[in-house]
Amino acid sequence: MARHGWGGRPPANEEEARQRIIDATAGLIDRHGVAKTTLSDVAAELGVTRQTVYRHLGSISEIVSVVAARGAEDFVDRMVSHLEGSRSPADAVVEGILFCLRTVPNDPRLNLLLQLGDTATFSRAATSPVMLGYGSAMLRRFPVDWADAGVSDDDLDGLAEMIMRLLISLLDSSTEVPRPEDEVRALLERWLVPALTRS
Template sequence: MAHHGWGGRPPASDAEARQRIVDATARCIDRHGVVKTTLSDVAHELGVTRQTVYRHFDRISDIVGEVAAQGAESFVDRLVDHLQGIGDPAGAVVEGMMFCLRTIPTEPRLSLLLQLRDSAAFGRGATAADAIAYGAQMLHRFPVDWASAGVGEDDLNGLAEIIMRLLTSLLEHPSEPPHDEAEIRALLNRWLAPALRRTGPRPERGCSSQLAPAGRWHGTTS
């Protein structure tokens, strides 16, 4: 690891160097935007050469992806905290999606996930196996007893994929004119929530689930 540059404070480890590169990239993105941020900008911000940055990251998109990932970790913690007290699966999923729709566009680091075409969380990468597995891990953290609700491990993967597909569509391709929050919540309650309101035990594979009444278009989760 080179000890030149770094503002006169060379990192003590590779891990520290990587984190300082990520932090510098975040500052560059704040100033220039993700599209105009280059690896040269990051190197200049740190006072190092491009080759020094290349020792830790192969591409600028890899660094930007790490900036987004770190923002996502904090976001998930806040999401789970927001859902505390909502033990109903349908209510938790709908409220969680509404939280995502409100928060992601206003968070610079989270918004990067929508701009990165090879992102593993949203965009074209939203249906990748690792992204779905990550989504299922997020659902595990919801204050919901999934097993008692008849939702198994395989179901959580499927639910995570549906949620990510819906979020991607709603965030990247809003309706014209745009739906307000109440309309989107009603849409989710009408068409998504009923799938999580089984009235009987979990059915065998190949059998239809029993669903609670869907309610009206403008119904609530209660």
């Protein structure tokens, strides 16, 4: 590892170098937004060259994707904690969707997913096999008994896709006024809850 740059404290190994680049990028995004964060900015923040940053993590879009993914992991932890005490899988899904609608637009790390291109790009990314796999893994962490609602482990993949598609629509920033939460809750309780309630 080179001894110059890095604010006089060079990283001990590759993992530490990557983590410091990610942390610096996250800090810049929090302060200036993703549109005003460049590879040069990250390099300057760390006191290294652009080539050094590129060697460890690649392009700024790759680094921003890592920042967004780590923000999503923290978000899932917060959501699971929020859902503790849910009465049923249906209740957890409704509260989880409402939690997303409250949290995602105001969270700079999660909002990266919405800022990385236009709505169509976000829609494709959010329903990619990787994101749907992530969504079903998130549902498996919900503190509920899915079998009690007649939802099998295999069914969680389809449920994750439906939730992601619904969230894309509800988070669409092109609408002038976001729908009030009580209206969204009523919509979910009328059409989604019956599908998650054993008759």
